[in-house]
Amino acid sequence: MTRELDCPKCPFTPMEPVQLDDLELDECPKCGGRWYDLGELAKSAKEPQKFERACNGGLLKPRPGTAICPHCGDTMTNGGLVSEHLRVDYCQECGGFWLDKSEIRILEDLVQGE
């Protein structure tokens, strides 16, 4: 399956596939941000069920974002994921998440568990 998705933050910059354990994610070679399809974010967590439960409440303090979903072309919602310190862009259409490079590091701390 080949597909080319543009980075939501860098115009006309296609993301490149990156292999992360058994997940294939899309990463922007320019800004280092990552796209997670629906479900991929939870799978990247050490404890997916716990992580999913934490996400079930939806984003914290959501507000309209500036990023455009690479799948749907819709403006994404920006909000806190699990923690208000981790503000991600979320597409309500397809359920995908966009994380900036600095956010990936915060996420990794969160999903390693306490």
Ligand SMILES: [Zn+2]
């Ligand atoms: Zn980018």
Ligand SMILES: [Zn+2]
């Ligand atoms: Zn979308």
